[in-house]
Amino acid sequence: MxxxxxxxxxxxxxxxxxxxVAKQANGAALMHxxxxxxxxxxxxxxxxxxxxxxxxxxxxxxxxxxxVGKIPGxxxxxxxxxxxxxILTSRVIDRPMxxxxxxxxxxxxxxxxxxxxxxxxxxxxxxxxLGSSIATCISDIPFDGPCATTQVGMIDGEFVINPxxxxxDISDLQLTVASTRDKVIMIExxxxxxxxxxxxxxIYKAHEVNQEIIQFIDKIVAECGKEKHTYASCAVPxxxxxAIKKIVPPEEMEVAVFxxxxxxxxxxxxAVTEKLKEAFADNEEWLAVLGEAVYQYQKKTVRKMIxxxxxxxxxxxxxxxxxxxxxxxxxxRVHGSAMFTRGQTQICTVTTLAPLADAQRLDGLDEFETxxxxxxxxxxxxxxxxxxxxxxxxxxxxxxHGALAERxxxxxxxxxxxxxxxxxxxxxxxxxxxxxxxxxICASTMSLEAAGVPIKKPVxxxxxxxxxxxxxxxxxxxxxxxxxxxxxxxMDFKVAGTHDGITAIQMDIKIHGLTRQIxxxxxxxxxxxxxxxxxxxxxxxxxxxxxxxxxxxxxxxQIQIDPQKIGDVVGQRGKTINTIIERTGVKIxxxxxxxxSICGVExxxxxxxxxxxxxxxSDFEQGQILTGRVVSIKEFGAFVEFAPSKEGMVxxxxxxxxxxxxxxxVLTLGDKVTVVCLGKDKMGRMSFSIKDVPAEAK
Numbered sequence: 001m002x003x004x005x006x007x008x009x010x011x012x013x014x015x016x017x018x019x020x021v022a023k024q025a026n027g028a029a030l031m032h033x034x035x036x037x038x039x040x041x042x043x044x045x046x047x048x049x050x051x052x053x054x055x056x057x058x059x060x061x062x063x064x065x066x067x068v069g070k071i072p073g074x075x076x077x078x079x080x081x082x083x084x085x086x087i088l089t090s091r092v093i094d095r096p097m098x099x100x101x102x103x104x105x106x107x108x109x110x111x112x113x114x115x116x117x118x119x120x121x122x123x124x125x126x127x128x129x130l131g132s133s134i135a136t137c138i139s140d141i142p143f144d145g146p147c148a149t150t151q152v153g154m155i156d157g158e159f160v161i162n163p164x165x166x167x168x169d170i171s172d173l174q175l176t177v178a179s180t181r182d183k184v185i186m187i188e189x190x191x192x193x194x195x196x197x198x199x200x201x202x203i204y205k206a207h208e209v210n211q212e213i214i215q216f217i218d219k220i221v222a223e224c225g226k227e228k229h230t231y232a233s234c235a236v237p238x239x240x241x242x243a244i245k246k247i248v249p250p251e252e253m254e255v256a257v258f259x260x261x262x263x264x265x266x267x268x269x270x271a272v273t274e275k276l277k278e279a280f281a282d283n284e285e286w287l288a289v290l291g292e293a294v295y296q297y298q299k300k301t302v303r304k305m306i307x308x309x310x311x312x313x314x315x316x317x318x319x320x321x322x323x324x325x326x327x328x329x330x331x332x333r334v335h336g337s338a339m340f341t342r343g344q345t346q347i348c349t350v351t352t353l354a355p356l357a358d359a360q361r362l363d364g365l366d367e368f369e370t371x372x373x374x375x376x377x378x379x380x381x382x383x384x385x386x387x388x389x390x391x392x393x394x395x396x397x398x399x400x401h402g403a404l405a406e407r408x409x410x411x412x413x414x415x416x417x418x419x420x421x422x423x424x425x426x427x428x429x430x431x432x433x434x435x436x437x438x439x440x441i442c443a444s445t446m447s448l449e450a451a452g453v454p455i456k457k458p459v460x461x462x463x464x465x466x467x468x469x470x471x472x473x474x475x476x477x478x479x480x481x482x483x484x485x486x487x488x489x490x491m492d493f494k495v496a497g498t499h500d501g502i503t504a505i506q507m508d509i510k511i512h513g514l515t516r517q518i519x520x521x522x523x524x525x526x527x528x529x530x531x532x533x534x535x536x537x538x539x540x541x542x543x544x545x546x547x548x549x550x551x552x553x554x555x556x557x558q559i560q561i562d563p564q565k566i567g568d569v570v571g572q573r574g575k576t577i578n579t580i581i582e583r584t585g586v587k588i589x590x591x592x593x594x595x596x597s598i599c600g601v602e603x604x605x606x607x608x609x610x611x612x613x614x615x616x617x618s619d620f621e622q623g624q625i626l627t628g629r630v631v632s633i634k635e636f637g638a639f640v641e642f643a644p645s646k647e648g649m650v651x652x653x654x655x656x657x658x659x660x661x662x663x664x665x666v667l668t669l670g671d672k673v674t675v676v677c678l679g680k681d682k683m684g685r686m687s688f689s690i691k692d693v694p695a696e697a698k
Contacts, residue, residue: 001019002017002018002019002020003017003018003019003223003224004016004017004018004020005018005216005219005220007212007213007216009033009126009161009162009209009212009213010161010162010209012033012034012121012122012162013032013033013034014031014032014033014127014130014216015031015032015033016029016030016031016032016131016134016220017029017030017031017032018030018138018220018224019224021039022039022041025041025042025043025135025139026042026043026044026139026140026141026226027041027042027134027135027136027137027138027139027140027141027226028040028041028042028135029041029131029134029135029138031127031128031130031131031134032127033119033122033124033126033127034119034121034122035117035118035119035121035122036115036117036118036119036122036123036124036127037067037115037116037117037127038113038114038115038116038124038127038128038131039112039113039114039116039131040111040112040113040114040127040128040130040131040132040134040135041111041112041135042109042110042111042132042135042136042139042141043109043110043112044107044108044109044110044139044140044141045107045108045109046107047107047232048105048106048107048231048232048234049106049107049108052106053234053291053292053295055098055101055102055103055105055106055109056106056107056108056109057094057097057098057101057109057110057111058108058109058110058111059090059091059093059094059097059110059111059113059132060082060090060110060111060112060113061082061086061087061089061090061093061113061115061125061128062079062082062086062112062113062114062115063079063082063083063085063086063115063365064079064114064115064116065079065365066116067115067116067117067118067124067365068118068365083362084399084403085362085365087396087399087400088399088400088403089113089125089128090396091396091400092125092129092149092176092186092188093111093113093128093129093132094111095178095186095188095508096147096149096178096185096186097111097132097133097136097143097145097147099185099509099510099511099512100143100144100145100147100180100185100512101141101142101143101144102142102144102231102233103235104233104234104235105142105231105234106231106232106234107141107231109141111132111135111136113128113131113132115128115365118365120164120165120166121164121165122162122164123151123162123163123164123165123168124365125151125176126149126150126151126162129149129176129178130148130149130213130217133145133146133147133148133149133217134146134217134220134221137217137220137221137225138220138221138224138225138226139226140226140227140228140229141228141229142228142229142231143228144512145180145217146180146214146217146218146221147178147179147180147185147210147214148178148179148209148210148211148213148214148217149176149177149178149179149186149210150162150176150177150206150207150209150210150213151163151174151175151176151177151206152173152175152176152177152202152203152205152206153167153168153171153172153173153174153175154171154172154173154194154198154202155167155170155171155172159173159201159202159205161205161206161209172191172192172194173189173190173191173192173194173199173202174189174190174191175187175188175189175191175199175202175203175206175505176188176189176206177203177206177207177210178210179206179207179210179211179214179513180214180512180513181211181214182513183512183513183514183515184203184204184207184513184514184516184519185509185512185513185514186507186508186509187203187493187505187506187507187519188505188506188507189502189504189505189506190407190408190410190411190503190504191411191497191501191502191503191504191505192411192501192503193411193457193497193498193500193501193502193503194501194502195500195501195502196501196502196523196524196527199502199505199523200516200519200520200523203519204516234289236289236292236293236296237286237289240286240289240290240293241293241296241297243279243280243286244276244293244294244297245297247275247276247279248272248275248276248297250301250304252272253272253297253298253301254301254305255268256268256269256271256272257269257298257301257302257305257313257484258305258311258313258315259313259314260313260314260315260316260343261344262344262433262482262483262484263386265313265484266386269294269298272294273290273291273294276290276294277290298488299487299488302484302485302488303467303488303489306467306476306478306485306489307467307468307469307474307475307476310476312478312485313482313484313485314343314482318476318477318478318479319479319525319528319529320479320480321342321462321479321480321529321532321533322342322343322344322345322480322482323341323342323343324340324341324342324533324536324537325339325340325341325537326338326339326340326341326442326443326446326537326538326540326541327339327541328446328447328449328450328541328542329450330348331348331350333552334350334351334352334552335350335351335352335353335451335549335550335552335553336350336351336353336447336448336449336450336451336452336453336550336553337349337350337351337447337450338443338444338445338446338447338449338450338541338542339430339443340439340440340442340443340446340537341431341439342435342439342442342480343433343434343480343482344431344432344433344434344482345431345432345433345434345435345436345439345482346429346430346431346432346439347427347428347429347430347436347439347440347442347443348427348428348430348443349425349426349427349428349440349443349444349446349447350425350426350428350447351423351424351425351444351447351448351450351451351453352423352424352425352426353421353422353423353451353453353549353553353554354421354422354423354424354554354599355420355421355422355554355556355587355589355597355599356373356416356420356421356422356589356597357422357587357589358422359371359372359373359422360372360373360375360422373416373421373422373423374406374409374410374413374422374423374424374425375406375422375423375424375425376402376403376405376406376409376424376425376426376427376440376444377394377402377424377425377426377427378394378398378399378401378402378405378426378427378429378436378437378440379394379398379426379427379428379429380397380398380401380429380432380436381428381429384429384430384431384432384436385432385433400506401436401437401440402427404437404441404494404496404504404506405425405427405437405440405441405444405461405496405504407503407504408441408459408461408496408497408503408504409425409441409444409445409448409455409459409503410503411456411503412455412456412457412458412459412498412503413453413455413456414453414454414455414456418454419453419454420556420558420597421453421554421556423448423453425444425447425448427440427443427444432483433482433483434463434480434481434482434483434484434485434486435461435462435463435480435481435482435486435492435494437461437463437494437506438460438461438462438463438494438496439461441459441460441461441496441504442459442460442461442533442537442538444459445458445459445460445538446458446538446541446542448545449542449544449545449546450542450546450550451546451549451550451553452545452546452547452548452549452550452553453545453549454545455545457498457499457500458498458534458538458539458544459496459497459498459503460496460497460530460533460534460537460538461494461495461496461497461504461530462479462480462494462495462496462526462529462530462533463480463481463486463492463493463494463495463526464477464478464479464480464481464491464493464495464522464525464526464529465477465478465481465485465486465489465490465491465492465493466478466489466490466491466493466509466514466518466522467485467489467490468490468511472515472517475518477518477521477522477525479525479526479528479529480529489510490509490510490511491507491508491509491510491511491514491518491522492507492508492509493505493507493522493523493526494506494507495522495523495526495527495530496530497527497530498534499531499534502523552601554587554599554600554601555599555600555601555603555606556597556598556599557597557598557606557607557610558595558596558597558598559596559598559610559613559614560594560595560596561590561594561596561613561614561617562594562617563592563593563594565594565616565617565618566590566592566594568616568617568645569590569596569613569616569617570590571644571645575644575645576616576644576645577590579644579645580609580612580613580643580644581609583608583609583612583644584600584605584606584608584609584612585600585602585605586598586599586600586605586606586609587599587600588609588613596613598610598613611643612642612643612644612646613643615642615643615646616643616644616645616646620648620677620686621677622677622678622679623676623677624676624677625674625675625676625677625693625694626640626642626648626674626675626676626677626688627642627672627673627674627675628640628641628642628643628647628648628672628673628675629641629670629671629672629673630667630668630669630670630671630673631647631669632669633663633664633667633668633669634663635652635663636651636652637649637650637651637652637654637655637663638650638652638655638663638667640673640675640688648675648677648686648688649685649687649688650673650675650688650689650690651687651689654678654687654688654689654690654691654692655667655690655691656690656691657691673690674690674693675688675689675690675693676688676689676692676693676694678692
């Protein structure tokens, strides 16, 4: 039966149609927010997927170009692979939803959010996030929801709920918060150095709005929700745990996991696993789930050590950061490079500078952002964790980590007017044992400074973890989590920023939400660690940006010309500007307002290109001294080219002080000559002279 529900959300109407379309999905909601329309569906397989030890959830945020009245570019006029924005949105939907499914559920679940219409006043991400929650809640798929998501901006110090695309463009904050009935379950933020207290205020402003949305969803579920289906639990049998403990007592497992070296710990666990395989060689049923059982045993051991004994696997104190190291200029000839090491996590970031024409062009649903000049790319090769696997290009995790670091650094970058370059930083993971994304932020800060990018302030990042007990008050927050504490803990709370405030947050958790006390403690702990890294490591390695770009980086000269002269500089079909580029080997960019950027490596050739552009864009004036070459000889004189498509004629009588009968007696094609402009002749044409050039100008 078709039903429609509506609520007012941030001054706009949110409408949910249930039972109108996609009736064969387990759950479907046609979402309308203003004129933005998103179809959200949730489907699950009938049977669990065999041979896996994880919950197979897939989230797809599909951008249809017809939603904004566009036909996809390129030769193939169909939507291709998901854009980076779509991938990042899928991750934001995935992160709060995943913890709410049963941990022992192995049926494939797919959430699809198809953007069918976009109203610039209503961001499609909002109905997509809410639609996924609603579609899953009303379906028969086991799910401990609902959860709701709200975005918060900040303009002139005031919070804006679910800002429009135009408001996002001028906002100092882009915050996304997901909540369950009483706790925050996901945070994602980019900010212009927002103080910690203001960020917490914004988070709980969103949390308040989420509670109103959850009440709205509860009403829909009460009337349209299906009974949840039963499923075959994939939990490890309790009797297997008891048998394992008799063979490997808890004290022995503690010794196995208690090491500050990741490979040593993995070797210890491998030895324990082999011992158990031998013990259970005759029990095929137990052998099938032994890997998961050992994992769960490790997890319980590590959590007990941390929570009850305040003992971390590598022996650190709860607030202690692993050993840090930083260095710059480790790669020759690149424009900038730096390496940051934290324990067994090591990142090298390389910076490349280029003219603005090399900025990345974006083809998506957001009409306010068509390009970006700063690109951060993050790579995670298999050797960084001691594994062997062919590289298939960046996955969703790599794209997400790259976007997080990019978001953290954008607020401190110089403007295009201050630094007219496109900038790319690439973070290569040399070694990984926890929080490589935050290490890439630290390495990128130093790499940018080493490249001579005048960033306003250095940025550092750190990740805090969490282990919880049976009650909300029974928990412990860990500073600088390593891989094991991430895998077996309940939270990965990444915070990046400067001395003065936060520039990015990404929070992932595995439990059903965090109390405000935990959120505040994690943000406070991250600030302490960030201050230490900035002061004691980054600023001691490189005190600030270098005064100029490096030897191998391109140099850029900027000049301003009359916008009406742009056509003269470009020439018919680009002939004039291409001639300048061919002769000098530079790159030239011209904006619509007449700003010209000349990019090259050799200063002499850049100055020559600058001279040509200025000549083409200017009108000849009497007394002006010019240098050019002879390109044509006639009986009555010679034509001199001062720049491509910019010529002047020297009459035969103006070549020499003495009378000559033939131009060829003095000049030949290709001769380089200096002339002076005499003004206009009787016919209104500009006249030039070689013989009247002042002696000091020759």
